[in-house]
Amino acid sequence: VLTQRIDYLLNMAKRIHNRIALFRAEAGLSRKALAEAVGVNPQTIGFLERGDYMPSLELAMQIAARFGVPIEVLFSFRPFPAIAEVLRQAGEAA
């Protein structure tokens, strides 16, 4: 909790949620491959996926471009719904 507090004070930023791990798994990419594609360390991709690092706009746009999706599909201020929940809702709608 203290670390989170200090991190918040240092960054003064809203938490940004992302779906990088999901898109990466779907594309069959390793962390290393994605890292090489966007020019960062594989650890940075790991920290990004875990939400421990907030990317710059440039990096966020590069990752979104790599997956061919708009940036807001990959990043959001609100937590993304679980896939199971999305599928259930889609099933109910159909």
Next chain:
Amino acid sequence: MTYRANPVLEKLDRAVEYTGVPALGRWSQRALPLPFRIAPALLIGVAAIALVARAWWGLSLIMLIWSISGGLYAFGPLRTPPDGQRDERERQLMRDGHFAGMAVTLGAAIIGCMVFTFGSAFAILGWSRIWVPSGPMDWAMLALFLMILEVNAALMAGSWMMPRRLRDESGSDD
């Protein structure tokens, strides 16, 4: 390499991994959190003692601590990667770590100047004997102490700001 078939070898393998040395060899571990928080604090403490001791060994000890700090920095979270290229997260960590180091050093310099001011004034009045740098050697030691403070405070801050380790440091998993 991890042994999975032999339980004894697997345990030995885990024990060696726990030391962090194999990870350092792979250059995948960006921080050994505990050593890089405790060791800089110890170095700053010993340097402060050497500074105020005013003994003949003070300058030698401070120079030795400066060398150790350099070695510690080379293995710490703010070190330069083997290819010399830091990505944006590593550059941010570097900036934030040194910002913290500079802030601590600035604070120490301001407090030190105030202490020296009052120390000199009280010494004239004969009220106290607070240590005040007087000769070139004292000032040289003080300069080295401030350098040690900056580097070690930056190391501690960098280690503090590093996220917890990833389960797979190699980054090659899915």
